[in-house]
Amino acid sequence: MDEADEAIEAVEDANLRGLVEELHENVDASLRLAFRYEGEAYDVVHVSDTVDAQFTDAELEERVKTLLMKALGDPPQEQSLYDFGELNSTVRFFDEVIVAVFPDEEWSGVVVVFDREESPLVDTTLHYLDVDD
Template sequence: MSDIDDLETIDEETPSMPAEARDLVEAIRDDTADTLQLAVRYSGEGYDIVYLREDIDEQFSDPELEEQVETLMLKGHGDPPQEGALFNFGSLNATMRFYDESLVVHFPTGEWTGLVFVLDQEAESLLDIVESHIL
């Protein structure tokens, strides 16, 4: 459906993303090509599938994939960049959700915009990437 090189456009189209998150997105793009299943850019008006690995594309029908992407977007909207009670923490740059088979990394870039990456759970290198760019 799409090529890993399509992820290059994310940098140009997310100028509001904090530098730390931008570095992490770049590292995910560069270092997890084999384990990346799906990359989605969304806004309040809809979403674009930036990358979809072939085996994942074959695994789901179009309606199933649409439902999965919409659910990922809703999860992202549940973690807004600014939390009133957590104002002293600063802005939320990323969330990670670990499932049995997949790892979901979400980067809110605005109140209704963001990026979602879904990776194979065995993407152990992602923890190293996060450690070196965020922690």
């Protein structure tokens, strides 16, 4: 059983287990971290070996709390943008990772973090922004 299979088996919530399995199978980038949040409470459902080796438990907890606060800042309903419908996801592209937040209610949802390999939309836009420098 490889790391991905072990991570999938360790997830207790059947829906989240299915999500982690699907992400491992269908997303090109490596899944680094996944957690469900409700208010300020959270349940980490996946931590890659790379992330586990990179951070102490306390550092990882702080990182998750930071991502949680970002997630809580993006509720599924945005009053001033009501005509767009519900917010399904917020995606943040960093140099090294992609952070995706999927709110499912006012104060709950799922956060996933992937290694960033390529992102044609972001990379092309950044290329054109760099041309002016």
